[in-house]
Amino acid sequence: MDPLPFWYAPFEDDAVDLEKYPLHALTQRPMHMYHSWGSQNAWLRQITSQNRLFVHRQTASKLGLADDDWAWIESVNGRVKGQIKLIDGVNPDTVWTWNAIGKRRGSWGLKDDAAESNRGFLLNHIIGDQTSADANGKRYSNSDPVTGQAAWFDVRVRIVKCSAEEAGLTEPQFERFARPQHFESSPDILRFGAEFRMNREAAE
Numbered sequence: 001m002d003p004l005p006f007w008y009a010p011f012e013d014d015a016v017d018l019e020k021y022p023l024h025a026l027t028q029r030p031m032h033m034y035h036s037w038g039s040q041n042a043w044l045r046q047i048t049s050q051n052r053l054f055v056h057r058q059t060a061s062k063l064g065l066a067d068d069d070w071a072w073i074e075s076v077n078g079r080v081k082g083q084i085k086l087i088d089g090v091n092p093d094t095v096w097t098w099n100a101i102g103k104r105r106g107s108w109g110l111k112d113d114a115a116e117s118n119r120g121f122l123l124n125h126i127i128g129d130q131t132s133a134d135a136n137g138k139r140y141s142n143s144d145p146v147t148g149q150a151a152w153f154d155v156r157v158r159i160v161k162c163s164a165e166e167a168g169l170t171e172p173q174f175e176r177f178a179r180p181q182h183f184e185s186s187p188d189i190l191r192f193g194a195e196f197r198m199n200r201e202a203a204e
């Protein structure tokens with residue numbers, strides 16, 4: 001295998017109707033939550049409690065979309081619903097969003113009205129874990145052949161504006177996680193870190 005980096009078109013480009021799904025979709029973690037422990041930090045989660053789908057203004061204009069509209073993001077694997085944000089700093093043929101923001105209700109002790117559960121979404125739901133079948137009917141892992149990393153950057157999508165009745169809540173929604181026994185209720189006021197100051201003052 002050639003040790004130098006090389007580029008090849010995503011396999012999905014050969015497997016889907018590019019006119020029907022004209023946009024590349026990317027998903028990546030925010031830098032302040034790049035490792036999974038960052039997602040557990042209550043302070044950082046207040047900074048990024050909802051993600052948007054970033055869409056180039058020209059692309060949005062052609063699709064009749066405005067800033068903050070709710071839209072369906074559809075691929076051959078399914079669809080998710082989220083809110084869009086118009087920007088200039090993205091390729092017009094590409095849309096992207098932060099990953100790992102959307103949470104199932106009941107996760108991490110979040111209250112049912114938490115932004116992560118009601119307005120956050122994941123593109124994971126529309127990214128296949130296998131490639132489409134080839135001419136011989138064989139399917140392969142939809143991952144990087146060298147590292148094994150899931151192909152987060154290969155999915156093709158289309159965006160469809162939601163009706164007024166559909167706006168306001170992300171989809172899909174799943175049954176709420178049950179709270180484990182002996183699990184304390186989430187506090188109404190976040191006091192994470194208060195003990196740090198008390199310990200410091202006591203030491204002084």
